[in-house]
Amino acid sequence: MHTLSGIRVILTLMLLTALPAQARSNWPTPPIEGDAAAQVSGPLTGGSADHSKFEALKGPFADGPEVTKACLSCHTESGKHFLKNIHWTWEYTSPETGQKLGKKHLINNFCTNARGNEGMCAQCHAGYGWKDETFDFTNQDNIDCLVCHDHTGTYYKTPNSKGNKACTVMFEGLPAMDLAKIAQSVQLPERANCGACHFNGGGGDNVKHGDLSSALKHPPRDLDVHMSPNGQNFACTACHVTRHHIWAGSRYDVIAKDTAGAGRPGQRRDVATCESCHTDAPHQSGSVEHRKLNHHVASVACQTCHIPRFARGGVATIMDWDWRTAGKTKNGEGYHEHGYTQGNGEERYTYKSIKGTFTYDENVIPTYGWFNGQMRYTTVDTHFDVKDEPIPINAYLGSRADGRSRIWPFKRMHTWQPFDMGNGTLVYTHLWGEDTDAFWGNYDMGKAVARGMKEFNLPYSGEFGYLQTVSYWPITHMVAPKEDALGCRECHATEGRLSSVSGVYLPGRDRNRWVDLAGMILIFGTLGGSLSHAAMRGVSRFKNRRQANQDHTGDN
Numbered sequence: 113m114h115t116l117s118g119i120r121v122i123l124t125l126m127l128l129t130a131l132p133a134q135a136r137s138n139w140p141t142p143p144i145e146g147d148a149a150a151q152v153s154g155p156l157t158g159g160s161a162d163h164s165k166f167e168a169l170k171g172p173f174a175d176g177p178e179v180t181k182a183c184l185s186c187h188t189e190s191g192k193h194f195l196k197n198i199h200w201t202w203e204y205t206s207p208e209t210g211q212k213l214g215k216k217h218l219i220n221n222f223c224t225n226a227r228g229n230e231g232m233c234a235q236c237h238a239g240y241g242w243k244d245e246t247f248d249f250t251n252q253d254n255i256d257c258l259v260c261h262d263h264t265g266t267y268y269k270t271p272n273s274k275g276n277k278a279c280t281v282m283f284e285g286l287p288a289m290d291l292a293k294i295a296q297s298v299q300l301p302e303r304a305n306c307g308a309c310h311f312n313g314g315g316g317d318n319v320k321h322g323d324l325s326s327a328l329k330h331p332p333r334d335l336d337v338h339m340s341p342n343g344q345n346f347a348c349t350a351c352h353v354t355r356h357h358i359w360a361g362s363r364y365d366v367i368a369k370d371t372a373g374a375g376r377p378g379q380r381r382d383v384a385t386c387e388s389c390h391t392d393a394p395h396q397s398g399s400v401e402h403r404k405l406n407h408h409v410a411s412v413a414c415q416t417c418h419i420p421r422f423a424r425g426g427v428a429t430i431m432d433w434d435w436r437t438a439g440k441t442k443n444g445e446g447y448h449e450h451g452y453t454q455g456n457g458e459e460r461y462t463y464k465s466i467k468g469t470f471t472y473d474e475n476v477i478p479t480y481g482w483f484n485g486q487m488r489y490t491t492v493d494t495h496f497d498v499k500d501e502p503i504p505i506n507a508y509l510g511s512r513a514d515g516r517s518r519i520w521p522f523k524r525m526h527t528w529q530p531f532d533m534g535n536g537t538l539v540y541t542h543l544w545g546e547d548t549d550a551f552w553g554n555y556d557m558g559k560a561v562a563r564g565m566k567e568f569n570l571p572y573s574g575e576f577g578y579l580q581t582v583s584y585w586p587i588t589h590m591v592a593p594k595e596d597a598l599g600c601r602e603c604h605a606t607e608g609r610l611s612s613v614s615g616v617y618l619p620g621r622d623r624n625r626w627v628d629l630a631g632m633i634l635i636f637g638t639l640g641g642s643l644s645h646a647a648m649r650g651v652s653r654f655k656n657r658r659q660a661n662q663d664h665t666g667d668n
Contacts, residue, residue, distance in 0.1 A: 151347035164296040171292025191252030193356040221527035222314035231273030232544035236309035261298035276553025322523035327425030368485035426456030428472040438468035439555035478521030484510035502580035512615030534573020540564035
């Protein structure tokens with residue numbers, strides 16, 4: 113019966129994977145030939161003003177806030193809008209759980225926590241000067257307009273406060289910026305603007321997400337068919353559409369199963385989903401194969417098939433981070449070691465005294481699971497049993513039965529990081545600062561943890577250790593061209609990609625005696641019917657020939 117079931121599966125998969133040449137040639141969004149001049153930014157593509165002609169932007173400007181004042185003198189409402197943006201607040205309240213989320217509160221398993229380390233971490237905040245709890249989130253003048261709108265490529269941000277020598281050396285010798293020239297160059301955001309922070313989240317290029325790296329600034333079509341200049345040449349805002357400086361799409365509230373589909377005339381402004389442009393029936397030829405693929409949309413995320421691997425394009429991602437080894441010195445000084453050469457030829461650090469040991473990987477097959485768009489976060493207040501390690505920093509939620517979930521791809525990140533052994537909680541670590549307690553200077557984790565917890569009046573037993581944690585990052589960028597999408601056999605196999613996904617019967621992976629019996633009956637019934645039909649045709653032809661011979665003999 114096992115052999116017969118295998119035959120049935122092979123026949124099914126052969127049917128599903130045979131994509132007609134006509135369907136391929138009529139793909140609805142063929143690539144744009146050559147390099148497009150401007151990235152596509154959704155409904156805001158193009159501009160109506162030459163900012164170099166504005167008197168208010170002539171300068172000179174002493175600092176960034178002076179530029180912002182000049183911007184707001186014309187864009188009078190933009191500041192009010194931006195104060196509500198999560199890029200400004202770093203805060204989000206989950207409507208599902210009521211948890212306070214965002215970088216302002218959460219612990220991660222990369223650099224552990226931004227809170228208390230804003231002097232360094234907030235250089236990726238869309239504002240100026242956030243170095244501690246005294247920052248004024250109502251002051252529009254401290255909004256950083258240039259980080260998103262610079263088109264000279266010369267704008268950069270540095271830490272908001274001075275750290276110890278171990279880190280400040282990274283920011284020495286940077287060229288002076290001509291703020292007036294930068295202000296006069298402003299245009300709609302492009303991939304490089306967003307990537308200045310999002311490509312480098314977690315402490316380096318592609319460290320965090322795995323599907324966001326510098327390779328996406330000018331990607332080839334086989335890396336990302338949407339962002340490539342030889343594909344659609346999308347800027348990030350083509351999908352993350354804006355309204356009043358609020359971007360659609362957030363990892364804190366993912367729409368994992370979009371049943372609304374495309375808007376009219378073809379784009380919705382409230383979401384950043386595949387379906388908002390491609391509809392929930394994206395395979396359009398009407399063939400048997402495409403109808404079957406459209407049936408998959410109800411339970412399989414588009415990303416699962418169309419992003420076969422992440423960390424592509426020659427830029428590696430960190431899969432494992434071990435803080436236990438951090439703090440080693442040579443002659444009292446911190447050091448670092450190269451140990452990995454990534455696909456584009458660049459060397460990556462595999463050890464840093466300030467951060468520990470890293471393990472990289474490229475062209476990674478994702479982890480898969482049912483996802484309803486919500487995560488369960490372990491915060492600094494969450495108590496856990498150490499015996500349950502690895503502790504999920506953010507565990508994805510969902511099941512086949514809830515009606516909201518689909519099978520999604522994830523990057524799974526593993527870390528050894530500090531925790532409070534007495535209370536069974538994660539901890540804030542004081543990493544950045546000029547003081548003697550900052551780990552990025554004294555290499556004493558005990559002092560760093562004690563200071564981080566004391567600063568925010570958090571209970572601390574006084575005893576820290578290291579435990580294993582994991583985090584999961586939904587993969588949604590680096591969309592491959594259709595010809596590189598997964599074939600059916602990648603999942604419909606005993607050891608296929610979805611081998612660990614429960615709650616669904618997968619032909620080719622699973623066995624069921626009644627399904628196998630039905631398959632056997634179907635196969636033998638089909639073969640038997642075909643043989644019977646052939647036999648009947650043979651008998652009929654024989655009778656017809658004999659009758660013809662008899663008629664011929666009678667005529668003679």
